Amino acid sequence: xxxxxxxxxxxxxxxxxxxxxxxxxxxxxxxxxxxxxxxxxxxxxxxxxxxxxxxxxxxxxxxx
Numbered sequence: 277x278x279x280x281x282x283x284x285x286x287x288x289x290x291x292x293x294x295x296x297x298x299x300x301x302x303x304x305x306x307x308x309x310x311x312x313x314x315x316x317x318x319x320x321x322x323x324x325x326x327x328x329x330x331x332x333x334x335x336x337x338x339x340x
Contacts, residue, residue, distance in 0.1 A: 282331035286323035293319050
């Protein structure tokens with residue numbers, strides 16, 4: 277995992293969170309596109325800010 281960039285790892289985390297947000301909110305009947313887009317925007321922003329720290333944490337988890 278050391279070859280992939282920290283920005284790409286942050287986008288992968290965003291995609292995973294967005295997937296589960298969609299699945300859970302849709303199964304509960306509470307899915308709204310506007311809320312989903314806000315969630316994605318906030319998640320991308322936060323994960324890109326902490327991309328380096330997230331990358332280090334993912335590298336540690338990959339070793340375990």
